[in-house]
Amino acid sequence: MLNIALPGLNMKNPVMPASGCFAFGKEYGELYDLNCLGAIAIKAATKETRFGNPTPRVAETPGGMLNAIGLQNPGVEKIINEELKWLESFDTPILANIAGKETNDYVYTAEQLSKVPNVGALELNISCPNVKEGGITFGTVPEIAAELTEKVKAVSTVPVYVKLSPNVSDIVGMAKAVEEAGADGLSMINTLMGMRIDLKTQAPVLANKMGGLSGPAIKPVAIRMVYEVSQHVTIPIIGMGGIQDAEDVIEFFLAGASAVAVGTANFVDPLVCPKIIEDLPALLEKMNVSHIDELKGRSWGACQKTSSSR
């Protein structure tokens, strides 16, 4: 009742750890068997090794957290030769997250990664500032996002998901632009831009000043965006943003998601992914649903139930 087939990702269940919150799996692999996961979204790969931002890189906020890791990663070559090699021993498809400073970076990294056997699909992280376009992020201008999608699609041998940034006025416009450009799926949402200031130092807590807000606090924004976008595109959506339990997963399905990713909650409870996977069947039974897929988009679909009160 949980298996989901998405472009490039044949999943035992719809739950995967979100990119950047799970590195390349080794650490959580010491706590549980990674075979139980639907898929694994690995940490963003860039063309070259990146050290990332100065520390502090994380801060707690009400119901959430900020991060400004700065895409630290060993570079695509090492990721392929070491991390993805290690992950081969698992029967779990990999969603390879990609970031870059300019279009060529993405294209290069995508081409390399798409050739790796256990990489089921690519996930383009378009929240990064585009140096060529003066630092505006790829993810805020539909035309730029579409162009990037097209170029990556042209070189990739596996399906391509585009991970949308929520920091936009018109998320539907963004989604439609990348769908038209050939995206096979969407991941949403990435983090909201936020900041926290320390009263003692009177300066931002993060060395990078701003960071990405994630966790339960952003769930309503994520649900709203999945709800809006799923009604305007035909490609599947991997929903994420604040998922903490099986109920949250159902909420994303009702909104229109076809699978989900869990980020911040891994830090709260390192066993959260297997726990959610374990809890889902009983919850579906309680809801009289024989397969989770049936719930997809029900909140805007035909068969809405009516509410009852005390």
Added chain:
Amino acid sequence: MLNIALPGLNMKNPVMPASGCFAFGKEYGELYDLNCLGAIAIKAATKETRFGNPTPRVAETPGGMLNAIGLQNPGVEKIINEELKWLESFDTPILANIAGKETNDYVYTAEQLSKVPNVGALELNISCPNVKEGGITFGTVPEIAAELTEKVKAVSTVPVYVKLSPNVSDIVGMAKAVEEAGADGLSMINTLMGMRIDLKTQAPVLANKMGGLSGPAIKPVAIRMVYEVSQHVTIPIIGMGGIQDAEDVIEFFLAGASAVAVGTANFVDPLVCPKIIEDLPALLEKMNVSHIDELKGRSWGACQKTSSSR
């Protein structure tokens, strides 16, 4: 150490209840003396009486809440003749919040309200959908926001604050556009668009489906936007979004705000505004500050302190 003079608003202290969370003061006036407040931002006035959206209109979310009140209000005439008349007995300036479906609505309402003696300034709520422009909100297109600001400024005899929506890709662009158009100040932020889906009914909790997310959850987004905008405009900013205590007020000042508004927290603790006002002096003393104004923008200003650890 708390008095603040902003365009049109001569405030005993920088704390005011946020628009829509305090109606026209009568209810909270039964719990405490409204004279203690720095100012009062009254509920949005529209040209005509509005009943608003169907219920449920509110929903709880992790660390926040959603609302879709739909600008219910008795219309500008009754507000002037009844509510503002009643408020005359207080020595507290009024910030009159204004909403509308098209530019002419705003202009009409603004003109009427600006003539009322105890209205110190106007606050344009530009998050409303603009019917003439096909439902896009005034608050997401800089040119439309600027045009509205100009037209309202032309008829208003009191200063005009523009209340920015956070649901945009480029908040600085919005702020600069309305500043150039003559705005005397900014209020930020209004709510983020969000949604919650009920697992039992499998439908959105709010009858209106989407609603505005407010409360502690959105504070990091608000702080980030005040921080960014305050470095690019010279007009003062009334900061809001998730304020719960005196520490939060200081955080907004450090980010660059010149005053603050408290919304959702009034529902959590109806005495929160007087409590914050009472708590501020001791906190400022602890910080070695003789006037709260000194803290304005310190997080990006010259005199940053260095951090210390254990």
Added chain:
Amino acid sequence: MLIDRMEVTDIKEVAEDIFELKVCGDLASRVKEPGQFVHVQAAHSIDTLLRRPISICDVNRESRELTMIFRAEGKGTKRLAECRQGEELNVLGPLGNGFPIESCKPGGTAVLVGGGVGVPPLYYLSRQLKKNGVNVIHVLGFANKQVSFYEKEFSELGPTRLATVDGSAGQKGFVTNVIEEHDITYDIMYACGPVPMLKALEANYSNKPLYLSLEQRMGCAIGACFACTCQTVDPNDEKGYRKVCSDGPVFKAGEVILSC
């Protein structure tokens, strides 16, 4: 209306997931009418940010105690169910306008109709009516026997009939079935419960005075946020709407449109 830090003096499970909570403080002496409610802070955590509206089930002016009965269902009420004796609860109230007890003359008969967790406010109402010399008849509807409560307490005040959806206690069916079949004669009816129940009562029993207590999701609970409004039946009503929190929660049948 005040904000009171009330001490929990007792908490117990009186039926499956149904808790009776007693708190003590000044607020108790301010209660004006049965049917008023309080707005309770479930936790000092942003996890359950908003307060929870709960009806006043009983008041003991001497011991300054207030009783609430609630169903532990969501986050907030589950947390409330974990309250321990001696703990402090932040309570805002008493709020709203309750049931007009003066509307029934001494010697007259009142039928009190409750459904589920709509039953609690009827208890204080019944006690007050009885004190005024009014004969009280109770018709209480529950999903099943396991979640039914206070049958004994109501029986001590007057005849009490139960209806359960599954027939596990009292009569099988709804409260309206009970009222019909027993052909109860009365002067006034007071009701609190799910909207479908209130609608059924309004459709069938509007010939005599009928008062209904409504429920709505709330923000402030004091009339300031416009979260809880409902429209008036009369299209020419001056305001056109009522706030459940401050104009209600009790309305005369036909005053506002019932919607779920």
Added chain:
Amino acid sequence: MLIDRMEVTDIKEVAEDIFELKVCGDLASRVKEPGQFVHVQAAHSIDTLLRRPISICDVNRESRELTMIFRAEGKGTKRLAECRQGEELNVLGPLGNGFPIESCKPGGTAVLVGGGVGVPPLYYLSRQLKKNGVNVIHVLGFANKQVSFYEKEFSELGPTRLATVDGSAGQKGFVTNVIEEHDITYDIMYACGPVPMLKALEANYSNKPLYLSLEQRMGCAIGACFACTCQTVDPNDEKGYRKVCSDGPVFKAGEVILSC
């Protein structure tokens, strides 16, 4: 490494806002080295979403008990200070790599230098060294007498000198003043405390083996989120960075760049 629901067996305030917390569970028997830490869930509330990293101050394998000492400062640690005996705490650990005790031969002398809430991990370290036949000398720095703790406990293991910023206990000044003035001879130095202290030690005492325990804001605490990295001093290091949580928190002086 495991996630253990540990039972709080004792909690007490050992100095102003400084709490000693004892918890019991399987995790205690997994501790490998002094200097390791645990990642504690302060509350089941999204109010304090992230766990808090706290050093292991002592381990009692027989009673399966683990001791932590922490300063109640922010939301999470204040909540932890409210823990009551019998309560369950969700603890992830043991984490990281601690102080290499084998680096000091039996009969040798180790100086343990701690500052503020950097002192706790040195206690278990001192006990382990002593057990190995190493002579231990303690130099502990605190802001003032009120916030100083464990002087007696350390004294039982070896000579213990205090430094306080205001001179209210021990010598007035910093730990470095104490070390200088008493011209302590030793074979190895272990330190944990604020970065300025660690920097001063690194600048002056790198001629002999020196191990430093670092602190950094953490997300996962197991090496998966890259929140806690610091750069290596060696620009040609293969990775160029270390994670404080999983490569550290203890590093040999000169391995990573200290920054605050």
